[in-house]
Structures are given as C-alpha cells and as structure tokens.
Amino acid sequence: MEESPLHPFELHNWIPISLGGLDISINKAVVIMWVVVSLVAVLMVVAGSARKLVPGKLQNMAEIMVDFIRGIIMDTMGKGGMRFFPLIATLFLFILFCNLIGLIPGSYTVTSQIVVTAVFACLVYGLSLVMGFLLHGVKFLGILVPPGTPAWLLPLMVPIELISQLARPISLAVRLFANMTAGHVILGVLFGLSISGGLLIGWLPFAFTVAMNGLEVGIAFIQAYIFTVLTCVYLGDAFNLHGHDEHVH
Amino acid sequence: MPPSQDPLYAGLGQAVRIGTEMLAALIVGGGVGWLCDTYLFGSTPWGMVGGLVLGVVAGIRNAYRSAQRWPKT
Numbered sequence: 001m002e003e004s005p006l007h008p009f010e011l012h013n014w015i016p017i018s019l020g021g022l023d024i025s026i027n028k029a030v031v032i033m034w035v036v037v038s039l040v041a042v043l044m045v046v047a048g049s050a051r052k053l054v055p056g057k058l059q060n061m062a063e064i065m066v067d068f069i070r071g072i073i074m075d076t077m078g079k080g081g082m083r084f085f086p087l088i089a090t091l092f093l094f095i096l097f098c099n100l101i102g103l104i105p106g107s108y109t110v111t112s113q114i115v116v117t118a119v120f121a122c123l124v125y126g127l128s129l130v131m132g133f134l135l136h137g138v139k140f141l142g143i144l145v146p147p148g149t150p151a152w153l154l155p156l157m158v159p160i161e162l163i164s165q166l167a168r169p170i171s172l173a174v175r176l177f178a179n180m181t182a183g184h185v186i187l188g189v190l191f192g193l194s195i196s197g198g199l200l201i202g203w204l205p206f207a208f209t210v211a212m213n214g215l216e217v218g219i220a221f222i223q224a225y226i227f228t229v230l231t232c233v234y235l236g237d238a239f240n241l242h243g244h245d246e247h248v249h
Numbered sequence: 250m251p252p253s254q255d256p257l258y259a260g261l262g263q264a265v266r267i268g269t270e271m272l273a274a275l276i277v278g279g280g281v282g283w284l285c286d287t288y289l290f291g292s293t294p295w296g297m298v299g300g301l302v303l304g305v306v307a308g309i310r311n312a313y314r315s316a317q318r319w320p321k322t
Contacts, residue, residue, distance in 0.1 A: 171273030
C-alpha cells in the first residue's frame with residue numbers, strides 16, 4: 001500500500017486523440033467535467049421548470065443559490081453588474097460542483113489542476129481588461145495610478161501597481177488550485193496513516209480523515225465563493241475606475 | 250453586513266484571501282525581474298532583487314487594500 005499522496009492527481013489517457021499535434025485525449029478529468037456540466041445543467045433546468053409560487057425542495061435550493069449569487073454581484077458591482085450574471089453564476093456553480101464532486105471517493109477533483117483554474121482566471125482577468133478599455137479607452141490605464149499620488153512618487157507607484165495588477169490572475173488561479181490540492185493531499189496522507197497503522201492505532205487518523213472531509217466540504221464552498229467574489233471585484237474595478245473602495249463600506 | 254452574506258463565510262473568505270494575495274505579488278515581482286535579467290538586460294541578479302522588493306511592496310499593499318474592504322463590525 002506504499003503510494004505517493006500525489007498519486008490521485010495523476011491522469012492517464014483513456015481514449016488518446018491527437019488533432020494536428022494537439023493532444024485532446026479523453027481522460028478522467030475531462031469525463032468528470034462533462035459530468036459536472038450535465039449535472040449542473042440538468043439540476044438547474046429541472047429546478048427552474050416548475051416555477052411554482054410555493055417552491056418545492058429543488059426549486060427552493062436553486063432560488064437560494066441564484067439569490068446568493070445576485071447578492072454577491074449587487075454588493076460588489078451594483079446594479080450595472082447584473083449583465084454578467086450568467087457568466088458569474090456559471091463560474092460559481094461549475095467550480096462549486098467540481099469541488100464537491102471531487103470529495104466523492106474514486107472521482108477526481110478537476111479544480112486541483114492548475115490548468116483549469118488558470119484558464120478561468122485568465123478568462124476573468126482578460127474580460128475585465130477588455131471591459132475596462134472598451135468603457136474608458138486609454139483612461140483605463142489610470143488604474144495604475146492610485147488617486148492622490150504626488151507626481152514625484154509616480155516612477156515608484158506605477159511598477160508597484162503594475163505588479164499588483166498582474167498578481168490578480170495568478171492569485172486567483174493559485175488560490176483555488178492550491179487549496180483543493182492541499183486538502184486532498186492531507187486526506188490521502190491521513191488515510192494512508194490509518195491503513196498502515198492497523199486497528200490498534202489506525203482509528204485515530206481515520207477519525208481525523210472523517211473530520212477533514214467535513215472541513216473540505218466547507219472549503220469547497222468557501223473557495224467557490226471567494227472565486228466568485230473576486231471575479232465580481234475585478235470586473236467591478238474595470239467598471240468604475242477608482243472610487244471603488246469608498247462605497248463598499 | 251449585507252444580508253446575502255453569512256458573516257462566518259465572508260470572514261473566512263477574507264482570511265483565505267490575504268495570504269495568496271501577498272504570495273502572488275511576490276511571484277510576479279520576482280518573475281518579472283528574472284525575465285528582465287535573463288532576456289532583456291543581462292543584469293543578473295539586480296533585476297530580480299529589485300523585482301522582489303517591488304513584489305513585497307505590492308503584496309503588502311494588496312493585503313492592506315483587501316483589509317480595508319472589511320466590513321466594520
């Protein structure tokens with residue numbers, strides 16, 4: 001039973017496909033992504049099809065989620081941000097379900113691959129850049145100059161602001177990836193301990209495994225929530241240049 | 250506190266944010282400095298040193314800024 005705790009993250013091609021030198025093979029992560037997409041789609045369509053005034057269980061759950069996402073958008077971007085609702089709701093539900101499905105033994109956590117999280121982060125950040133330049137034109141570069149900066153500080157402040165801007169997509173991608181990977185490594189190590197410990201002492205790490213699994217469910221929610229909030233914050237920054245810090249309080 | 254956010258979740262979310270925010274700025278600062286050193290100016294190691302210093306400053310600034318967004322309770 002000697003296994004590396006990183007073993008569950010290895011991917012093997014199930015159906016190797018190569019398209020013009022591009023490797024688009026089907027592996028476990030791809031299949032799980034399909035499962036997640038169809039699960040979310042079916043769940044939301046079924047929940048939304050009834051449209052009863054007194055909602056049933058499923059409709060109630062969907063309404064809570066939609067309300068939750070709308071609350072996040074309203075708090076960070078205001079009413080103007082509602083045009084991004086489809087994108088943000090899709091991101092939230094996809095990441096949440098990926099995180100949760102990964103906790104089922106035998107399945108795979110798609111969000112523990114930095115490729116997946118980096119694509120999301122680049123999409124969000126690229127969209128905020130495009131929006132900013134479309135709305136404000138060249139004036140959008142003013143995001144690199146914090147309001148109230150004296151002129152002699154500019155050569156120092158602009159590189160710092162540039163770095164903190166470039167750090168946004170990286171922190172977005174790394175946070176989700178690192179949290180999911182670390183959680184599953186801990187679960188793997190604890191479970192390995194309980195197997196090699198035997199019955200005499202093995203129950204102790206096993207109890208920790210159960211507790212950690214509960215914690216991981218919470219982390220799955222929090223990470224999806226954080227990703228969504230930061231998406232809204234970054235898109236909102238592109239909307240209203242400066243002055244975004246003031247009306248948050 | 251807006252009613253849409255559970256205070257516990259919002260607080261945990263803020264706590265989770267700050268660490269990675271500092272780390273990411275450090276990575277970017279050092280990375281940009283290293284790239285300048287290796288491919289642009291050949292000024293090893295000073296670009297990376299300067300980049301790391303700027304990265305630390307940017308990271309602390311990011312953390313400070315996200316702490317400013319905390320709701321007052």
